[in-house]
Amino acid sequence: PNYDVVRCDRSSARGGGVALFFRSGVRFTVLPSLGNTEPLWCKVHVDKFVIVIGAVQRAPGSSAQVLFDIHDYILKHNLRNYKLILMGDFNLPDIDWSTLAVGSRDKQVCNALVDIAISFDLDQVVHQYTRDNSILDLVFLSHSITLSGFECSVVRGLSDHSAVFVTLNIRVLHANPEVVSFLDFSRADDVSILDLLSFYFDEFVALSNDCDVDMLLSKFCTLVSDCISKFVPVKI
Incomplete structure (x- = not known):
């Protein structure tokens, strides 16, 4: 109750799928799907600007094409011109997000994700383990959002992954309605x-x-x- 839910279920295998929950009253638009991949995209209208949110669940062992498709989707729909949030379970523990260095495992896929972050000026803000000793669940914010301030915390979740909470310091102006006589x-x-x-x-x-x-x-x-x-x- 009090929330609207947008879902993209995985039909080809067990598990997976993504969903976005919006508090009732928040205006949002569901963007076209990628078709052959799972990410879910929405435009959220906050005061006088728009935030684009992408939710991702990359299955372990999937190829770099999933991330290439995300890169091309952002370009095709001109999403780089908006404040952008890209988040989800990427299943890529072999990236050091403080240096953007990648390890030996899934190197091509890791490089594809780092390339998305660099190409679209995104900051990855999760720096605590989210499953065992790995950072699998990531949140990328447009650099303009991180400059405004944010808080990120990782807490025990309902599954084998911890839950990631990110609070943005976005000032919403509630202007008094203009009275015209x-x-x-x-x-x-x-x-x-x-x-x-x-x-x-x-x-x-x-x-x-x-x-x-x-x-x-x-x-x-x-x-x-x-x-x-x-x-x-x-x-x-």
């Missing part, structure tokens, strides 16, 4: 307006004998303004 001439007190104009008519005629056009216009504008303020209601 206007004069409702359809509900004006026409009778009172005519009475007031009639009352000042003789005075206005007398002034016309002694005053120039500018003074008469000023007097008339003052009279009209007085009628509007007294006899034309304001609607909000």
